[in-house]
Amino acid sequence: MSKQNIAIIGGGPASLMLACSLDANKFNISIYEKNAALGRKFLVAGKGGFNLTHSEDLVQFAKRYQPKEFVEPFLSHFSNTDFRNWLKQIGIETYLGTSKRVFPVKGIKPIEVLNAH
Numbered sequence: 001m002s003k004q005n006i007a008i009i010g011g012g013p014a015s016l017m018l019a020c021s022l023d024a025n026k027f028n029i030s031i032y033e034k035n036a037a038l039g040r041k042f043l044v045a046g047k048g049g050f051n052l053t054h055s056e057d058l059v060q061f062a063k064r065y066q067p068k069e070f071v072e073p074f075l076s077h078f079s080n081t082d083f084r085n086w087l088k089q090i091g092i093e094t095y096l097g098t099s100k101r102v103f104p105v106k107g108i109k110p111i112e113v114l115n116a117h
């Protein structure tokens with residue numbers, strides 16, 4: 001069976017996460033980015049604290065989003081804990097800061113997180 005083509009517009013973290021979650025055996029996936037490289041804002045973000053997510057429980061976590069009813073089903077399908085586990089699978093170990101935010105362990109640079117897969 002021939003593969004379906006999927007075009008993703010924009011190469012930010014959301015698009016990269018979507019591309020990673022699609023089955024490359026079933027789809028030809030193309031990402032179109034208007035800037036020279038993918039994930040530039042991600043790399044800018046990495047110059048600061050570079051928290052990847054927050055570890056608080058899902059009830060509280062969902063309240064951070066508006067409208068929370070829209071986001072809740074997505075979070076219950078793929079939670080902040082699932083995200084941490086997925087990062088571990090692709091070689092990015094994380095730790096909890098005192099604020100309970102999740103950071104890559106010391107020594108892992110933003111570009112390494114961006115390129116990990």
Ligand SMILES: Cc1cc2nc3c(=O)[nH]c(=O)nc-3n(C[C@H](O)[C@H](O)[C@H](O)COP(=O)(O)OP(=O)(O)OC[C@H]3O[C@@H](n4cnc5c(N)ncnc54)[C@H](O)[C@@H]3O)c2cc1C
Pocket residue numbers: 009010011012013014015032033034035038039040041042044045046048049050051052053
């Ligand atoms: C200084 C700074 C620090 C930050 N620190 C953190 C942090 O520590 N932790 C955290 O979780 N978040 C942080 N953020 C926020 C984080 O960067 C954003 O939440 C994240 O980048 C959003 O991802 P996105 O994929 O939704 O959008 P974006 O990262 O904005 O990606 C969208 C992409 O689409 C491209 N695009 C847009 N229109 C088109 C088009 N028509 N055709 C082709 N390409 C197009 C853009 O060029 C861009 O590359 C920070 C942001 C900034 C600015």
